[in-house]
Amino acid sequence: MATKLPHKDVVIIGLGWTGSILAYELTGAGLDVVAIERGPWRDTATDFPPATAPDELRYGVHLDLFQRPAQSTVTLRNKTSQTALPVRQFISFLPGNGVGGAGVHWNGMTYRFSESDYQVKSHVTQRYGKSAIPDDMTLQDYPMTYAELEPHFDKFEKLLGIGGKAGNLRGTIQKGGDPFEGPRTNEYPNPPDKQPLGPTLFAKAAETLGYHPFPVPSANMSQSYTNPLGVTLGQCSFCGFCERFGCGNYAKSSPQTCVLPALMPRKNFEARTLCNVTRINLDSTGKKATGVTYVDQHGAEFTQPADLVLVCSFSFNAVHMLLVSGIGKPYDPTTGKGVVGRNYAYQCTSGVLVKLDNTLLNPFISSGVGGMALNDFNGDNFDHSGLGFIGGAVLQATQTGGRPITQINSFGDDPKWGAGWKKSVKENYQTIYALGTQGSVYPYKDSYLDLDPTYKDPYGVPLLRMTFDWHPNELKMSAFVTEKLADVGKAMGASRLAASSRKAPYSVTAYQTTHNTGGAVTGDNPHTSVVNKFGQSWDVHNVFVYGAALFPQNSGMNPTGTVGALTYFSVDAIKSQYLKNPGPLVPV
Amino acid sequence: MGQAKSAMSIGVSLAAVAIGFAAMVNYAAAQSAQPEAGAAVIAQGKTLVDSGGCAGCHTAAGAPAFSGNVLGTWNAPSLLNDPHNGLGTWTADDIAAYLRTGHNRYADASGPMAAIITGSTSKLSAADADAIGAYLKSLPAPAAGATAAALPATDPAMAAGQHIYTDECAACHTEAGTGLANLFPSLVASPVVAAAQPVTLVHVLLHGAQSVGTAQATAAAMPAFGGQMSDQQIADVLTYIRNSWGNAAPAVTAAQVTAAR
Numbered sequence: 001m002a003t004k005l006p007h008k009d010v011v012i013i014g015l016g017w018t019g020s021i022l023a024y025e026l027t028g029a030g031l032d033v034v035a036i037e038r039g040p041w042r043d044t045a046t047d048f049p050p051a052t053a054p055d056e057l058r059y060g061v062h063l064d065l066f067q068r069p070a071q072s073t074v075t076l077r078n079k080t081s082q083t084a085l086p087v088r089q090f091i092s093f094l095p096g097n098g099v100g101g102a103g104v105h106w107n108g109m110t111y112r113f114s115e116s117d118y119q120v121k122s123h124v125t126q127r128y129g130k131s132a133i134p135d136d137m138t139l140q141d142y143p144m145t146y147a148e149l150e151p152h153f154d155k156f157e158k159l160l161g162i163g164g165k166a167g168n169l170r171g172t173i174q175k176g177g178d179p180f181e182g183p184r185t186n187e188y189p190n191p192p193d194k195q196p197l198g199p200t201l202f203a204k205a206a207e208t209l210g211y212h213p214f215p216v217p218s219a220n221m222s223q224s225y226t227n228p229l230g231v232t233l234g235q236c237s238f239c240g241f242c243e244r245f246g247c248g249n250y251a252k253s254s255p256q257t258c259v260l261p262a263l264m265p266r267k268n269f270e271a272r273t274l275c276n277v278t279r280i281n282l283d284s285t286g287k288k289a290t291g292v293t294y295v296d297q298h299g300a301e302f303t304q305p306a307d308l309v310l311v312c313s314f315s316f317n318a319v320h321m322l323l324v325s326g327i328g329k330p331y332d333p334t335t336g337k338g339v340v341g342r343n344y345a346y347q348c349t350s351g352v353l354v355k356l357d358n359t360l361l362n363p364f365i366s367s368g369v370g371g372m373a374l375n376d377f378n379g380d381n382f383d384h385s386g387l388g389f390i391g392g393a394v395l396q397a398t399q400t401g402g403r404p405i406t407q408i409n410s411f412g413d414d415p416k417w418g419a420g421w422k423k424s425v426k427e428n429y430q431t432i433y434a435l436g437t438q439g440s441v442y443p444y445k446d447s448y449l450d451l452d453p454t455y456k457d458p459y460g461v462p463l464l465r466m467t468f469d470w471h472p473n474e475l476k477m478s479a480f481v482t483e484k485l486a487d488v489g490k491a492m493g494a495s496r497l498a499a500s501s502r503k504a505p506y507s508v509t510a511y512q513t514t515h516n517t518g519g520a521v522t523g524d525n526p527h528t529s530v531v532n533k534f535g536q537s538w539d540v541h542n543v544f545v546y547g548a549a550l551f552p553q554n555s556g557m558n559p560t561g562t563v564g565a566l567t568y569f570s571v572d573a574i575k576s577q578y579l580k581n582p583g584p585l586v587p588v
Numbered sequence: 589m590g591q592a593k594s595a596m597s598i599g600v601s602l603a604a605v606a607i608g609f610a611a612m613v614n615y616a617a618a619q620s621a622q623p624e625a626g627a628a629v630i631a632q633g634k635t636l637v638d639s640g641g642c643a644g645c646h647t648a649a650g651a652p653a654f655s656g657n658v659l660g661t662w663n664a665p666s667l668l669n670d671p672h673n674g675l676g677t678w679t680a681d682d683i684a685a686y687l688r689t690g691h692n693r694y695a696d697a698s699g700p701m702a703a704i705i706t707g708s709t710s711k712l713s714a715a716d717a718d719a720i721g722a723y724l725k726s727l728p729a730p731a732a733g734a735t736a737a738a739l740p741a742t743d744p745a746m747a748a749g750q751h752i753y754t755d756e757c758a759a760c761h762t763e764a765g766t767g768l769a770n771l772f773p774s775l776v777a778s779p780v781v782a783a784a785q786p787v788t789l790v791h792v793l794l795h796g797a798q799s800v801g802t803a804q805a806t807a808a809a810m811p812a813f814g815g816q817m818s819d820q821q822i823a824d825v826l827t828y829i830r831n832s833w834g835n836a837a838p839a840v841t842a843a844q845v846t847a848a849r
Contacts, residue, residue, distance in 0.1 A: 046796075050760065226770065234768050248760075249772075
């Protein structure tokens with residue numbers, strides 16, 4: 001029997017980036033807010049001090065900061081004709097766990113997608129005609145433009161203290177920045193990170209080919225920074241332990257370093273950790289949420305009544321929450337009807353290894369971002385006529401460290417053990433650099449999320465089932481951009497080079513990216529979206545959804561910038577409209 | 589038992605200080621003072637410092653006023669205008685910022701002072717905090733004694749300490765010991781570092797410390813190293829810190845660390 005707790009104005013499910021921003025904004029508006037987080041409390045000095053944080057075995061291999069499959073996992077299949085099996089070890093993607101969420105373990109690459117990415121369906125149709133979009137591709141526009149999101153990107157970048165170089169300031173192209181980006185109102189709040197040798201060589205080579213390299217926008221502080229909340233961050237020390245690790249010296253933007261010091265002292269905020277929300281409760285009409293049910297670490301069940309329920313868990317976990325709570329109609333791939341779980345997408349990555357003789361790359365000198373990128377082959381920044389695919393990828397030189405267990409690069413035919421391996425590692429460590437692409441993945445009728453018919457989590461709730469495989473459009477895109485990246489590698493003077501573009505089928509047995517998107521997409525039509533432009537459920541007006549689950553499709557860049565902008569876009573509407581007059585913000 | 593007693597007496601005196609300051613918080617407003625002359629501001633600062641009870645902690649029995657004191661496991665550092673063992677490098681603005689926020693470009697408050705800042709000085713008006721800064725800066729510098737010489741870098745403890753410092757400390761406090769404004773304390777020209785009895789240094793390295801959180805501050809924390817480093821390693825790195833970047837102070841011994849555990 002669940003214990004009923006005293007009422008709160010707002011309950012937030014998951015205390016990561018979006019949860020902490022919303023908690024700060026809504027406590028600031030005077031509301032009584034509780035955030036319920038499945039994982040533990042995490043604090044910089046006690047949980048990842050610089051003296052113990054650089055532990056590759058604990059964090060990089062045993063994945064200390066991540067969701068454990070024993071807490072919950074997903075089942076996976078490539079085709080609807082197959083039986084999905086549980087992912088028993090997270091490898092391909094790594095959902096975060098605990099306060100700070102992915103904001104603790106991320107590298108900090110904080111892009112804005114291309115302007116046309118937000119209206120990609122209209123844009124592609126206009127430029128190439130309807131026939132450029134494959135029949136089974138369910139591409140759709142965001143319900144707002146880049147221009148509408150711009151002030152919210154700006155706010156998010158200032159919160160985090162992103163370091164970078166503007167490429168387009170109010171329509172004027174800036175040297176050294178990304179000339180393909182949409183117009184920015186302001187320069188980045190911090191200058192770009194210093195560049196290690198690898199990215200420097202990459203940028204030089206890219207320029208000789210006529211491309212436009214720019215420093216990757218970075219949440220690793222290039223200098224000490226105090227954000228608009230009055231919170232101060234330190235300077236990145238290029239320790240080489242960023243992705244999969246917490247930052248010990250307050251130098252990586254995270255909820256811990258950017259929001260929580262300002263949020264936690266507020267008396268109208270409470271964080272409840274090691275408490276797992278199992279469902280959102282609805283009233284008898286099914287059109288209004290009454291709060292959530294959760295289970296604490298001792299197995300005791302509670303109901304937390306609230307006026308407003310904000311779903312802030314990792315993208316596919318948010319979709320799972322909607323499905324198990326009966327919010328919105330589940331997507332059915334056979335009829336194409338229903339929306340929850342529809343348009344699940346991923347990112348299509350590939351790599352090029354280059355051997356640069358007689359260099360000392362010193363890969364151990366790395367921040368999480370420290371790198372150069374080019375968008376010449378991303379989105380629709382290039383003419384796709386005759387190429388047979390749409391979309392593209394960012395091309396990057398962003399090797400994030402030289403850690404001994406997982407970051408020793410070698411070519412396929414290098415010895416893998418024994419004296420030969422030792423000899424090749426000695427030669428390769430300072431001379432092989434890993435370049436990469438992050439490509440768009442567009443949505444398809446047969447790529448979706450639903451509830452698994454067989455496997456259940458520890459609470460007896462069905463696991464989320466993921467049905468996903470690569471489609472020809474993405475594989476052609478990957479082949480194209482990987483070849484372009486190899487051209488840059490050759491121009492770097494590589495004596496050896498190995499390019500590997502993405503190949504089907506999709507497999508969870510190698511790390512690719514944690515940029516899982518979609519399933520609760522934002523839109524202006526309840527038949528093709530789960531939530532309206534403000535992230536508000538079409539069906540249950542006091543439930544709002546945040547994070548990359550909102551993306552109608554995935555772009556060829558890191559998603560966190562857009563996640564942040566959508567969050568501020570939504571909370572503005574909650575504060576200025578919804579609180580005064582709770583109800584649907586967009587008429588159906 | 590002795591330790592428990594001294595902790596209790598600190599608690600009592602802190603409460604008294606907090607009450608003293610609370611009563612004085614709006615001194616400037618009450619006086620409706622728009623101080624014209626430096627002297628008036630300094631006098632206002634003196635009144636606040638005297639009634640606030642600063643000397644209760646920062647003055648040892650029989651020692652010159654504000655020349656520093658030891659309270660159990662914490663130093664109440666010298667507030668005199670000594671650039672090595674006092675507030676000589678601080679401006680009046682630095683003092684005011686520290687009192688109101690717990691942080692400035694050199695220092696971040698923890699320990700008993702954190703409680704004073706939370707309970708009292710964070711509530712000072714800007715004018716009152718400025719006045720305290722002006723008064724403390726008006727205090728005479730202590731008579732110049734014989735300048736201590738730093739231990740040479742070749743000293744074995746210094747060599748060992750330097751390696752430990754680079755591995756464990758420099759990521760935050762920087763190789764130059766300067767820390768980062770409002771986040772990580774500077775170890776250069778710091779009265780806590782230079783104190784004759786380095787009790788704060790030993791305590792903080794063993795047990796860590798949480799800097800004070802105020803409306804304007806991040807409140808970074810220092811991790812504890814007591815479980816990870818031996819008494820000798822802690823002594824060596826502290827000896828290095830106390831004798832680098834212009835600092836000069838007696839070596840810390842392993843026995844001092846052992847006694848503090």
